[in-house]
Amino acid sequence: MSAPYHGACNCGAVTLTIASEPLWVRQCWCRQCQKAAAGNATCNGLFRTEGMTVSGDVTWRGYEAASGNTVEQGFCAACGTPVFARNSSRGGAQVVRLGVLDDAADLSINAIIWTSDAPDWAYFDPQVKQWPGQPPVAKPAT
Numbered sequence: 001m002s003a004p005y006h007g008a009c010n011c012g013a014v015t016l017t018i019a020s021e022p023l024w025v026r027q028c029w030c031r032q033c034q035k036a037a038a039g040n041a042t043c044n045g046l047f048r049t050e051g052m053t054v055s056g057d058v059t060w061r062g063y064e065a066a067s068g069n070t071v072e073q074g075f076c077a078a079c080g081t082p083v084f085a086r087n088s089s090r091g092g093a094q095v096v097r098l099g100v101l102d103d104a105a106d107l108s109i110n111a112i113i114w115t116s117d118a119p120d121w122a123y124f125d126p127q128v129k130q131w132p133g134q135p136p137v138a139k140p141a142t
């Protein structure tokens, strides 16, 4: 499967279409993600917002991350499914929670981050690059 990607929350009130391939795909074990993902890591694709269409009511809640940046998590206002996240340091792109995409099976994880916050039972694929915290910010590809 390749772009465009289509997705929806559990109740169907929020739907989205993404025109481009992800800039990266990561698993995140930070504490905020564990809360959003019922105790597990979140699986996230960073996509350009250009060419992304969203319909339905998304509720945003923000917090200050360890980096000092503001991170906001976006949920379906009706059913609470985690749909998006965005970071004040990243213009023009936002994270889509891979669980909402209809067909993201071949979007494989490029990196596992915040492994130091993961529970003891967490398994990290040894083939995938790992970071104990936030990785250095890569300049977005153009």
Ligand SMILES: [Zn+2]
Residues within 6 Å of the ligand: 009, 010, 011, 012, 013, 014, 076, 077, 078, 079, 080, 081
């Ligand atoms: Zn919903």
Ligand SMILES: [Zn+2]
Residues within 6 Å of the ligand: 028, 029, 030, 031, 032, 033, 034, 042, 114
């Ligand atoms: Zn996280």
